[in-house]
Amino acid sequence: MPSTGAVHNSSDTRGAEASSGGTAASAVTEPDLLLQREGQLARIILNRPKALNALTHPMICEIAAALTEWADDPTVHTVLLTGSGDRALCAGGDIVSIYRDARTDPDENAQFWADEYTMNAQIKRYPKPFVALMDRIVLGGGVGLSGHASHRVVTERTKLGMPETTIGFVPDVGGTWLYSRAPGDLGTHLALTAATMTGADAIALGLADSFVNSTRLDSLVDTLKRIPAAAAIAEHAASTVPPASLLAERAWIDECYAGNDLPTIIARLQQSPVASARDAATAILAKSPTAVSVTLASLRRARDLGSLEDVLEQEYRVSLRMVAGPDVVEGIRAQVIDKDRTPVWQPRTIEAVTDGDVQAHFASLGERELRLPRAARRSR
Template sequence: MNHDSPGNHTRDHVLLRTEGRTAYITLNRPQALNALSHSMVLRIDEALARWQHDPDVTAVVIEGAGERGLCAGGDIRAIYEDARTGGTASADFWRDEYRLNARIARYPKPYVALMDGIVMGGGVGISAHGTVRIVTERSRVAMPETGIGFVPDVGGTYLLALAPGELGTHLALTGAPAGAADALLCGLADHFVPSELLPRLAADLAGDPVHEVLERYVAPAPSPAGTLAEDREWIDHCYAPDTVEDILERLLRSDAPAAKEAAATLRSKSPTALKVTLAALRRVRALGPLERALEQEYRISCAALSSPDLVEGIRAQVVDKDRSPRWSPPSLAEVTPADVERFFAPLGTHELGLAPAHATSEVPW
């Protein structure tokens, strides 16, 4: 076993080791639900770049320390302080984070993500683009950004746009978490493994090929199944329109109680974030590969830094925790097409500028 010796907070927060021919990444900030800092992103990216060309490493596993989950996302408080002061640290963080997401999606070796417990925002970015994505009965996979005046990023719009029908639109606008069965249905995960078996699965990966280990542990998703399959009819109908106002109207007119609940949820979110999210989802389908989606998300995220709703949303949900955000504008009707278009404006020399994708459909196992 080869351990990196911890020398600072970054090393403490991202533990790297190799066992046999497999490399392991452990996010180690359990008190912050393994939230990602900029230095953590850089350390993960550096390790992946190194292992990519190491013939002694044939697979990579990423997991989270503690009992609560893989990763709750980025460091929201840091983004809050940066947005309040007009800084550039968040834009720098997203640039490196999104590049890491793209690296994971194109990684030439099996990248196994153990998506146990809470997997939100940036946690989705470091797991759901992987080769092998494993959920458990404890998994709660979500992109809850509209609740803080933000928009799904880390390739989230790309993943959700690929979900069957309008399921991804529903998850993106409401921020609702997907359990194991729903994550599998929406293409956010590949396999179900009971959480109690994950330590043994991870240990076995040190000695055996990924496909052999999966055969031993993968099981059917637990009962009861998720809710999205049975809700598909009203979701596909209600989320088909290309305006949030029309979606909300259909939800309110639906006979399904869950549709009424979704309408109430949408009414609590940032009107601007809802409209930008819907526009991003509709546009991303025509953009092509993940890299183009990440470039669009980078434009949106940078624009959000100067939007009042991001600061207000984080204040209400994370800082003061009064759960009573005062959105600006406060209603969907007051969010103009120009307000939405501002989020998609080119950044000139500050574009993300990811290299063209060279995807391969076959990963050497």
């Protein structure tokens, strides 16, 4: 466990020695994660700016350990999550590692998700104010880190989404919990198309709470060191939130995405007089047929589940089944490894995905089930 007041590294910091004319030079690897104490504030700083602060397994484990320690530390009043650099809070999990492990060590992926989803639930029920500054890019695993926080702050630069269907995967880290509880079928639209939303959209959809102009973030962080989180955010939040552009699209979204039959939904989108609806159909048809079919079923099931823990346990079943199939490896290959952007999905059409294929993703894992502890929901 980390000790308060220090800076920690989630991965080994090694000195790499190179010889040049008989002289050894030492280079120190920058830590992937910084855990700091500043007054009453405990800070989690994701520190992989070149990788858009993507999460690795060691980072997840160290964040969880820090949260456990700080929960019992009376000198910690508030926890703050931020990202290094000027591009992202967090762009998600390290999908190159997921790709490698899917091919060579599937048990590592299973443990990665078990630890990540356990951390997501830990954040949701955290007994102290947990403030997430959701500035700039917040995708996938970054939504899992921030979207369950007690105080979720967005800016005019926020770009938030769950892009998993693009790589043949499904929204996870509690993403189906959040999206299934958005107004109408706005979450369904975002999940199937992998589209992103603005900070104002995130507030309207229930994925964020407060809007703070990016020029005031440094001042907010400084104030969090001295006064309670709610008061600090209220002092810096904008008096009015910009319009949420997605709300203006809700009429056609709710009409087209109604029901549980994906081919019917796509047909409605294709036949809509609204150009954005037809664009949405094109976007969905480019995704993995299995991924979008299972995503729709995941969202509908998540609506009826009673807690985030229930949803995360469902997502764990689905994640293991998806990564055992062909499309996750193929999707990551096409988008990140070879970058040819031409994945060959199996099967290739939505019509070829049977109801039995979809339902198999939700079957019990038996002894491999993820069983998360239940706790009283903490006050927001």
